[in-house]
Amino acid sequence: MSDPAVLDPVLDRIDADLPAAVERLFALLRIPSISTDPAHAADCAAAADWLAQDLRDMGFDARTYPTAGRPMVVGRGGDGGPHLLFYGHYDVQPVDPLNLWNHPPFEPRLEETPQGQVIRARGAADDKGQLMTFLEACRAWKMVHGRLPCRLTIFLEGEEESGSPSLVPFLEANRDLLTADLALICDTDLFDRDTPAITTRLRGLLGEEVTITGPAMDLHSGMYGGAAINPIRVLARILASLHDETGRVTLPGFYDGVEDPSPDIRAQWDALGFDEAAFLGAVGLSVPAGEAGRGVLESIWARPTCEINGITGGYQGAGFKTVLPAKASAKVSFRLVGRQDPLAVREAFRAHVRAMLPPDCRAEFRDHGASPASVMDLSHPAFEKARAALSAEWPRPAAFTGSGGSIPVAGYFRTVLGMDSLLTGFGLDDDLIHSPNEKYDLRSFHKGIRSWARILAALT
Amino acid sequence: MSDPAVLDPVLDRIDADLPAAVERLFALLRIPSISTDPAHAADCAAAADWLAQDLRDMGFDARTYPTAGRPMVVGRGGDGGPHLLFYGHYDVQPVDPLNLWNHPPFEPRLEETPQGQVIRARGAADDKGQLMTFLEACRAWKMVHGRLPCRLTIFLEGEEESGSPSLVPFLEANRDLLTADLALICDTDLFDRDTPAITTRLRGLLGEEVTITGPAMDLHSGMYGGAAINPIRVLARILASLHDETGRVTLPGFYDGVEDPSPDIRAQWDALGFDEAAFLGAVGLSVPAGEAGRGVLESIWARPTCEINGITGGYQGAGFKTVLPAKASAKVSFRLVGRQDPLAVREAFRAHVRAMLPPDCRAEFRDHGASPASVMDLSHPAFEKARAALSAEWPRPAAFTGSGGSIPVAGYFRTVLGMDSLLTGFGLDDDLIHSPNEKYDLRSFHKGIRSWARILAALT
Numbered sequence: 001m002s003d004p005a006v007l008d009p010v011l012d013r014i015d016a017d018l019p020a021a022v023e024r025l026f027a028l029l030r031i032p033s034i035s036t037d038p039a040h041a042a043d044c045a046a047a048a049d050w051l052a053q054d055l056r057d058m059g060f061d062a063r064t065y066p067t068a069g070r071p072m073v074v075g076r077g078g079d080g081g082p083h084l085l086f087y088g089h090y091d092v093q094p095v096d097p098l099n100l101w102n103h104p105p106f107e108p109r110l111e112e113t114p115q116g117q118v119i120r121a122r123g124a125a126d127d128k129g130q131l132m133t134f135l136e137a138c139r140a141w142k143m144v145h146g147r148l149p150c151r152l153t154i155f156l157e158g159e160e161e162s163g164s165p166s167l168v169p170f171l172e173a174n175r176d177l178l179t180a181d182l183a184l185i186c187d188t189d190l191f192d193r194d195t196p197a198i199t200t201r202l203r204g205l206l207g208e209e210v211t212i213t214g215p216a217m218d219l220h221s222g223m224y225g226g227a228a229i230n231p232i233r234v235l236a237r238i239l240a241s242l243h244d245e246t247g248r249v250t251l252p253g254f255y256d257g258v259e260d261p262s263p264d265i266r267a268q269w270d271a272l273g274f275d276e277a278a279f280l281g282a283v284g285l286s287v288p289a290g291e292a293g294r295g296v297l298e299s300i301w302a303r304p305t306c307e308i309n310g311i312t313g314g315y316q317g318a319g320f321k322t323v324l325p326a327k328a329s330a331k332v333s334f335r336l337v338g339r340q341d342p343l344a345v346r347e348a349f350r351a352h353v354r355a356m357l358p359p360d361c362r363a364e365f366r367d368h369g370a371s372p373a374s375v376m377d378l379s380h381p382a383f384e385k386a387r388a389a390l391s392a393e394w395p396r397p398a399a400f401t402g403s404g405g406s407i408p409v410a411g412y413f414r415t416v417l418g419m420d421s422l423l424t425g426f427g428l429d430d431d432l433i434h435s436p437n438e439k440y441d442l443r444s445f446h447k448g449i450r451s452w453a454r455i456l457a458a459l460t
Numbered sequence: 461m462s463d464p465a466v467l468d469p470v471l472d473r474i475d476a477d478l479p480a481a482v483e484r485l486f487a488l489l490r491i492p493s494i495s496t497d498p499a500h501a502a503d504c505a506a507a508a509d510w511l512a513q514d515l516r517d518m519g520f521d522a523r524t525y526p527t528a529g530r531p532m533v534v535g536r537g538g539d540g541g542p543h544l545l546f547y548g549h550y551d552v553q554p555v556d557p558l559n560l561w562n563h564p565p566f567e568p569r570l571e572e573t574p575q576g577q578v579i580r581a582r583g584a585a586d587d588k589g590q591l592m593t594f595l596e597a598c599r600a601w602k603m604v605h606g607r608l609p610c611r612l613t614i615f616l617e618g619e620e621e622s623g624s625p626s627l628v629p630f631l632e633a634n635r636d637l638l639t640a641d642l643a644l645i646c647d648t649d650l651f652d653r654d655t656p657a658i659t660t661r662l663r664g665l666l667g668e669e670v671t672i673t674g675p676a677m678d679l680h681s682g683m684y685g686g687a688a689i690n691p692i693r694v695l696a697r698i699l700a701s702l703h704d705e706t707g708r709v710t711l712p713g714f715y716d717g718v719e720d721p722s723p724d725i726r727a728q729w730d731a732l733g734f735d736e737a738a739f740l741g742a743v744g745l746s747v748p749a750g751e752a753g754r755g756v757l758e759s760i761w762a763r764p765t766c767e768i769n770g771i772t773g774g775y776q777g778a779g780f781k782t783v784l785p786a787k788a789s790a791k792v793s794f795r796l797v798g799r800q801d802p803l804a805v806r807e808a809f810r811a812h813v814r815a816m817l818p819p820d821c822r823a824e825f826r827d828h829g830a831s832p833a834s835v836m837d838l839s840h841p842a843f844e845k846a847r848a849a850l851s852a853e854w855p856r857p858a859a860f861t862g863s864g865g866s867i868p869v870a871g872y873f874r875t876v877l878g879m880d881s882l883l884t885g886f887g888l889d890d891d892l893i894h895s896p897n898e899k900y901d902l903r904s905f906h907k908g909i910r911s912w913a914r915i916l917a918a919l920t
Contacts, residue, residue, distance in 0.1 A: 203682065207780045216744025221767045222663065222865025225795050226759035227740065229749035232768040232790075233699065240700035243693065280687065284676030287819040289689035299686035307681045308692040309783050314770035315791060320667045320828035322793055323769050330692075331775060333782055335685050359747040368780035405682025 002389065002457035006145070010453045013140040018446055021136045022110070022119065024054070025445070028090070028128050029108040029121040035070050035091035036162040044070040044158045047090045051156055058139045060154060065174075067166035070158030074177060077138075081150030081460040082382075085180035085419070087409060088131025088187065089160035092123035093434045100436035110442065115193075117442040126433035129440035130186040130425050131156060133448035137456060140449070150460040153180055157409075160187075167409065171416040179417045182382050184455075185410060188403070188425035190444070191272055196390035196398040196451065198383060199423040200376040201301060204336035205406050206345050207368025210353055211329035212238075214361050221322040229360050231328040232313040238356045239330060242306050246292040249306045249334075251348040257339030261302050268399045269297050301402025305335040331368070335404065342370035374410045376420050382459055386422055389454035393447055398424075426451065462849065462917035466605070470913045473600040478906055481596045482570070482579065484514070485905070488550070488588050489568040489581040495530050495551035496622040504530040504618045507550045511616055518599045520614060525634075527626035530618030534637060537598075541610030541920040542842075545640035545879070547869060548591025548647065549620035552583035553894045560896035570902065575653075577902040586893035589900035590646040590885050591616060593908035597916060600909070610920040613640055617869075620647075627869065631876040639877045642842050644915075645870060648885035650904070651732055651861055656850040656911065658843060659883040660836040661761060661862040662870060664796035666805050667828025670813055671789035672698075674821050678774075681782040689820050691788040692773040698816045699790060702766050706752040709766045709794075711808040717799030721762050728859045729757050761862025765795040791828070795864065802830035834870045836880050842919055846882055849914035853907055858884075886911065 014021075033047035034040040048064045048071040055062035055075035062075030070091060095105040103109065108121035119129060134154075141149050155178055159166055171178060191197040214231040215224070244250050261269070276296045280286055290299030299305075313328025315321035334345050346367075353363050376383065378400065390398035410421040426448035432438045474481075493507035494500040508524045508531040515522035515535035522535030530551060555565040563569065568581035579589060594614075601609050615638055619626055631638060651657040674691040675684070704710050721729070736756045740746055750759030759765075773788025775781035794805050806827075813823050836843065838860065850858035870881040886908035892898045 205682075205782070207782075209780070214745070219743060220865065221765070221769060221793060222665075222795065222863070223760070224743070225765040225767050225793075225864060226750040226763050227748050227756040228743060228745055229747075230767055232771050233703065236696045236699035236768065236771075239693065239696035283679060283684070283688060285674070285688055285820045287689075288687050289818070289820070290686040296687040300683070303686050305681070305685040307685050307690055307782075307784055308696065308774065309681060309781060310774035310776045310785075311692050311696075311771055311788065312776040314768065316770045316772040320669070320791055320793070321769060322665070322667075322767075324767060325770075328771065331780055333681060333685075333780070335682065358749070360745045360749070403682070404685060405680065 002454065007454060007457040009144045010140050010457070011450050013144050014136065014446070014449050014453060017136070017140060021132070021449065022442070022445070025119065025129060025132045026108045028132065029123055030106055032106045033091050033123070033158065034094050035159050036094060041070070044091055048073050048156070048158055051090055054135065055154055058142050059148065062154070065170070067170055069162075069166045072158065072166070072170055073154070073156040075154040076152070078148030078150050078152045082182065083151040083153070083180040084459065085153045085155055085178060085183045086134050087155050087157070087183055087185045088134065089127045089157040090131065091158045091161050092126065092128070093161050095122050095436070097436065102437055105438070111439070115441065118439040119442060119445060120437065120439045122438055124438050124440035125427045125431040126438065127160065127187050129445055130427065130448065133426065133445060134184070134186055134452050136449040137452035140453060141456065149456040153178060164408065168412055168416060171412055175417060179419060181419075182380065183410070183413045183419050183421040185407065185421050185423045186425045187407065188423050189427040189429065190425070191399060191401055193428065194395040195272065196394045196424065196426075197401040198387055198390070198398060199403045200378060200383065200400045201337070201402040202374040202406050202410060203304070203404055204340065204342055204371045204373040206334040206336060206342045206370045208332045208346060208349055209329060209366040209368060210332065211327055211364045212357070212361055213327040213364070215324065215326050218326050219324040221324040224324050228324055229358060230324055231361065232325060234358060234361050235311070235313065235328045235330060238353055239308055239332075241352070241356065247289070248291055249304065251345065251352055253348055254304070254345060256344070257341065258304060259338050261298070265400060269301070269401070272297070272399055300404035302337055304337050304340055307333050307335070309333050337373045338375060340373060342372055346370060371406060371408065371411055374414060374421075376422070380420055382422055385458040386424065386455045389458040390424065390451055393451045393454055424451070462914065467914065467917040469604045470600050470917070471910055473604050474596065474906070474909050474913060477596070477600060481592070481909065482902070482905070485579065485589060485592045486568045488592065489583055490566055492566045493551050493583070493618065494554050495619050496554060501530065504551055508533050508616070508618055511550055514595065515614055518602050519608065522614070525630070527630060529626045532618065532626070532630055533614070533616040535614040536612070538608030538610050538612045542642065543611040543613070543640040544919065545613045545615055545638060545643045546594050547615050547617070547643055547645045548594065549587045549617040550591065551618045551621050552586065552588070553621050555582050555896070557896065562897055565898070571899070575901065578899040579902060579905060580897065580899045582898050584898050584900035585887045585891040586898065587620070587647050589905055590887065590908065593886065593905060594644070594646055594912050596909040597912035600913060601916065609916040613638060624868065628872055628876060631872055635877060639879060641879075642840065643870070643873045643879050643881040645867065645881050645883045646885045647867060648863065648883050649887040649889065650885070651859060653888065654855040655732065656854045656858040656884065657861040658847055658850070658858060659863045660838060660843065660860045661797070662834040662866050663764070663864055664800065664802055664831045664833040664871075665866045666794040666796060666802045666830045667791070668793070668806060668809055669789060669791045669826035669828060671787055671824045672817070672821055673787045673824070675784065675786050678786050679784040681784040684784050688784055689818060690784055691821065692785060694818060694821050695771070695773065695788045695790055698813055699768055699771075699792075701812070701816065707749070708751055709764065711805065711812055713808055714764070714805060716804070717801065718764060719798050721758070725860060729761070729861070732757070732859055760864035762797055764797050764800055767793050767795070769793050797833045798835060800833060802832055806830060831866060831868060831871050834867075834874060834881070836882070840880060842882055845918040846884065846915045849918040850884065850911055853911045853914055884911070
C-alpha cells in the first residue's frame with residue numbers, strides 16, 4: 001500500500017505545478033510531429049529531441065535512437081523496486097481537413113467548455129497529453145523526493161500513427177535495453193468521465209480477402225444468364241453461411257479458446273452501469289446485433305466476431321448494366337479473443353470457402369495480417385494495486401475492462417519482450433482524436449498525473 | 461407459296477447486283493453516325509438523309525422526321541397484299557478504343573478471312589449491313605417487277621445504341637403512319653453459320669437496385685464489431701436467399717406465367733444440335749449453372765433468372781480497413797419469360813427484402829426499368845411461311861429460337877401499335893458488334909438479301 005507520507009507531498013506538488021506542466025505540454029504540442037508525412041520528418045526529430053532533453057532535465061539517462069523512419073526516445077533512470085517500462089508515442093495524426101479546425105492545430109490553448117477547461121490542439125489527447133501525464137508524475141516525484149520512485153525506462157515511439165514499421169525491429173534489436181518487469185501504456189480512455197479503467201483484454205485481428213472467379217470474362221446477362229455461374233451469387237452464399245441464426249460464427253472450431261469472463265470480471269462490468277441504449281443510439285441503432293443473449297459490452301470485449309468490411313463485384317456505377325461478372329471479392333475480418341489461434345481460424349475460413357465453391361469457380365485468398373488477442377495475466381499483483389490506486393483518485397472505482405480493438409504494441413511487448421502491459425489512460429470518447437479540434441480535458445491531464453503518482457506509489 | 465417465276469428473277473438480280481449493293485452499303489458505312497456522342501449529331505442526320513434519299517430513289521415516299529434526339533426515317537411504298545413494317549437502325553456504337561482497330565472504322569473494306577470475305581467497318585453488322593439486306597431485296601424486286609412486292613413501311617431509327625429515348629413518343633404520335641399487319645426486324649443473328657433463325661421469344665427485364673442501411677455512419681469494427689449490425693452481412697443473407705439449392709428463384713409467385721416450351725418447339729431446339737460444351741467452354745466454364753435438370757438453351761431461351769449484376773459496400777481499395785459500413789447495395793436483375801408480370805416480380809422482390817430486414821436496417825429501392833417478355837403468336841401464318849423461305853435459302857432448316865436478351869422495340873410494337881414482330885437476321889457470334897474490328901460476312905449480306913426476297917415472296 002502507498003505510504004501517505006511518500007505520496008501526499010507528490011500529489012500536492014502536482015497540484016501546485018499544474019500551470020507549469022500545461023506550459024511544458026504546450027511546448028511539445030507546438031511541434032507538428034506528423035509521422036505519416038515525410039515533410040514533417042524534421043518536426044518528428046524535434047519532438048524526439050525535446051522529449052529526450054526533458055527526460056535528461058529530470059535526471060534520466062536519455063537519448064534518441066535513429067531508425068529507418070522516425071527516431072525512438074529511450075530514457076533510463078531510478079533504481080530499486082520493480083523495473084517498469086513506460087510506453088507512449090510523440091507522433092500525431094495529420095490535421096486535414098484544416099478548414100474544420102476552429103484555430104490552428106499546432107497553437108495549443110486552454111478553452112472553457114460546459115464540461116470545464118480543455119487543452120485544444122492536435123495531439124492534446126493522442127498521445128502527447130497522455131504521455132506527459134506520466135512524465136509529470138515522475139518530475140513531481142523527483143522534485144519532492146530527490147529521486148525517481150523505482151527503476152524506470154521511458155520508451156517513446158514516433159511512428160504509432162503510421163503503422164509502427166520500426167517498432168518490432170527496434171524491440172528485437174534492443175531487448176536488453178527495453179525488457180522490464182511490466183510495461184505501462186498510456187494510450188487508452190477512461191470508461192467514462194468519472195470511472196477509470198485498466199484495459200486487460202484486447203481483441204486480436206485476422207484479415208482475409210477472398211476473390212471468387214467464375215467465367216473467364218464479364219458476360220452479358222441476357223446471353224448467359226441462366227447458363228453461366230455468377231461469382232457474386234456464389235460469394236453472397238458463402239458470406240451468408242458464416243453466421244447462424246443466433247449470430248454465432250459457423251466455422252468449425254472457431255470458438256476453441258474462447259472463454260466466458262469470470263464471475264468477478266462480469267461483476268465489475270455489470271457495476272459499470274454501461275448504457276447500451278445510449279451507446280447504440282449514438283450511431284443510429286437500437287438493438288445489439290451480436291450473438292443472441294449477449295450484451296454489448298460482452299460482445300465487444302469478450303466475444304469474437306466475423307465481419308465483412310468490404311465487398312465488390314460487377315457494375316457499381318450510376319444506372320444499370322446487365323453484366324454477369326467474371327469475379328467478386330470481399331474483405332473479411334475476424335476479431336479474436338482469449339486463446340483463439342488466428343492461423344487455425346484462417347485455415348477454417350479458407351476450407352469453408354473452398355467447400356462451398358460450385359463447379360467452375362475458384363477462390364483466391366489474400367492475407368491481411370493475423371494477430372492473437374492480448375489477455376493480461378491478472379494474477380500479477382500490479383493490476384489490483386493499480387486498480388486501487390486509480391479508485392482512490394477518481395469518483396468511481398476503477399474496473400478491469402476490455403477493448404474491442406487492438407493495441408499492437410501490447411502484443412509485441414508480450415511476444416518480443418515477454419512482458420505484460422498495464423494499459424490505463426485518461427482520454428474521453430469526445431476527445432476528437434484523429435479529427436479536427438482534438439482536445440484533452442484539463443481534468444484528464446491533472447488527474448492523470450495524480451493517477452500515475454498513485455500507481456507508482458502503489459507499485460513500489 | 462412463292463411463285464418461282466416471280467422469285468427466281470429477283471434472286472438472279474440480287475446475285476448480279478451484289479458488287480453495287482456492297483458499294484451502297486460502303487457509302488452508308490462511311491457516315492460516322494454515332495448516336496450517343498453529340499459531336500456526331502450531324503453525321504446521324506446525314507445518315508438519315510442518305511437513307512431517305514435511297515428510299516425515294518427506289519420509289520418510296522420517304523423523309524426524315526425530327527425528334528428531340530436523332531431523326532427517324534419513314535418511307536412508304538407499294539400496295540396490295542399484307543402491310544409490312546420493316547424496322548432497322550442507322551446509328552452505330554462508339555469506336556473507342558480506336559487503337560485496337562486494324563484500320564479506320566469508318567473506311568469500310570472487304571477483307572479475305574479463312575471463313576471467306578467480310579465487310580469490315582463500324583456498323584457493318586449492327587445494324588447498317590443488316591438493314592440494307594432488306595432495302596436491297598426491295599430494290600431488286602422493284603428493278604425486276606417494276607413495283608414493290610406489297611404495301612411496305614420502312615422505319616429506321618437513329619437512337620438504338622443510346623437507349624431509344626425518342627422511340628415510344630414517336631410511335632405514340634404516329635400510330636397511323638406506322639401500324640401495319642406485321643413488323644419485320646433485322647437485328648439478330650443466325651443460329652450458326654448454316655442455320656437461320658426466327659427469334660420468337662425474347663426475355664423481359666426487370667432491374668432493381670437495393671441499398672441496405674444500418675448504422676448512421678461508418679463504424680470502427682473493433683469498437684462496434686459484435687454490437688452493431690453490418691449491412692453487407694444483411695445484404696449477403698438476402699441475396700443468398702433468392703435461389704434455392706436447385707437454382708430456382710424463391711420469390712413467391714415468381715414462376716406464375718412461366719410455361720414449358722411445346723413439344724414441337726422443343727423438337728426444333730433439339731434438332732439444332734446445340735453444343736453446350738463449346739458454348740460454355742468459350743467463356744471458361746464447363747457446367748450449366750441454371751436450374752437443375754435444364755440445359756443451356758432452355759435456361760437461356762425459356763427460363764427466367766435472377767442475377768446480381770453488381771454489389772458494393774465498405775472498403776474496396778488496396779489493403780485492408782476494419783470498417784463496419786453504414787450501407788451496402790446491389791443491382792439485381794430478373795430476366796422474364798412467358799406471361800410473368802414484371803411489376804408483380806418487383807413487388808415480390810421488395811417484399812422479400814423487407815421481410816428479411818433485421819432491426820435497425822432500412823431498405824431503399826431504385827427502379828431500373830421493367831419490361832415483360834415478348835412471345836410471338838406462332839399461329840400467325842407468316843411465321844411458318846418465313847421459316848420455309850429461310851430454310852430454302854440456307855444449308856440447314858430454319859428454327860424458331862429464343863433469345864436470352866431483350867429487343868425493346870419488339871415489345872413496344874406490341875404494346876403501342878398492337879403488332880407482332882418477326883425477327884430474323886444474319887449476324888454471327890464473331891461479328892464483334894460493339895467492339896473494335898466489327899465485321900459482317902459478305903455471305904451474310906448476300907444470302908440475307910436473298911432471304912428477304914424469299915420471305916417477301918412467301919408473305920405476299
